[in-house]
Amino acid sequence: MKLKYFAWVRERIGKSEEMVEPPPGVKTVEELIAWLAARGETYAYAFEKPRVIRAAIDHAHVKQDAAIAGAREIAFFPPMTGG
Amino acid sequence: MKLKYFAWVRERIGKSEEMVEPPPGVKTVEELIAWLAARGETYAYAFEKPRVIRAAIDHAHVKQDAAIAGAREIAFFPPMTGG
Amino acid sequence: MTDNVAIRIQEADFDIASEISALTAQRSDVGAVVSFTGLCRGSEDGAAIAALTLEHYPGMAEAEIARHADAAMSRWPLSGIRVVHRVGRITPGENIVLVVTASKHRQAAFEAAEFMMDYLKANAPFWKRVEAPGGTKWIEARDHDDTAAARWTRS
């Protein structure tokens, strides 16, 4: 699946998108965040406060207990500040 | 004092303003309306439903129990429909 | 009249962009501008109309609108208000009235614009006459507008 990062999540990780293949045990957004945070220092920094992170699956906002099965694109970003 | 008439009050009376000198017994807007209504057919028609008529003394909205003493200009008109 | 309050009553149409820009140009403390434009519709109570004619009470109309704009400037943290109200004959699709409010934040700008419009509908000395195929008639005031205007009265 493709992951996208925005705002300070993108800056901390150091890239705006990447393809990943999480192991089968990673079933929800929350578990995906935990798996990413364990991948290295930049990820650990980006996801240091996992509750602050917002996620979208295929362009729709989701809660962290959402299942990731079948997702083509999952995005992580801070709370929105548009308008 | 000068009287001014607007909208259908003006049309019914047939003039937009006039100078009048009501007798001393006419002390309020309500009494002025009754005095005007007795002046002739056009006035009676304009003031046939006195409760509907709105009034302003010297450019400020007033209720019909307002005193007219000292007024320079009193206006009569239907409820407003601006905006 | 407070600084940055401008009230005009005129026969000519208005230019919304220039009225907005009068409240925002050369300054950087405005974060929110709300404009309300009221237009002449082609029907009134379901029947087609040819035009509206707007009459006003010169002198009182300007003074009353300015007094309400000053009240809005005191009630909300606004950087400015502009009101343009047209009079004379206005055909369907044409502009009738414009209210523009500017503030740091959006809530004040929205509330003040609604306050000014509720006032203009119910209490500003303007009267509309409709020209329809069957003749002309004065538009009757709607209780609805009195109710909308009354919601701003402080208890």
Added chain:
Amino acid sequence: MTDNVAIRIQEADFDIASEISALTAQRSDVGAVVSFTGLCRGSEDGAAIAALTLEHYPGMAEAEIARHADAAMSRWPLSGIRVVHRVGRITPGENIVLVVTASKHRQAAFEAAEFMMDYLKANAPFWKRVEAPGGTKWIEARDHDDTAAARWTRS
């Protein structure tokens, strides 16, 4: 996306008059148009800023705004909605966002414009970074905006 809903995300500035006129030209059933313009202010939390940089989630931002505009079109009797949201670097005094709503009557136009702005502030995928003399920082979301957005949720 419903007819008469237009959503644009762009670096260029917008022209308020032409967006309004897109909702009113060649028709006579619109009685009320509300525009909201959000501008970049020269200070953020009391400190002077040099510029904002706006980032968005391409694809999701357009789709989400359109979905909310469609919801507004169903909820209120509107004749149209236009939203333009700028991205990229924006300096104090410049426009950031425009929402225009058109309806027969003023209340629907006002409410729908506020609904769209509350949504854009709290839930549209845009992020603002501030450039200040001391460096850059991301603006933090305000609880206030979440509260404003939540008031439109039907129970």
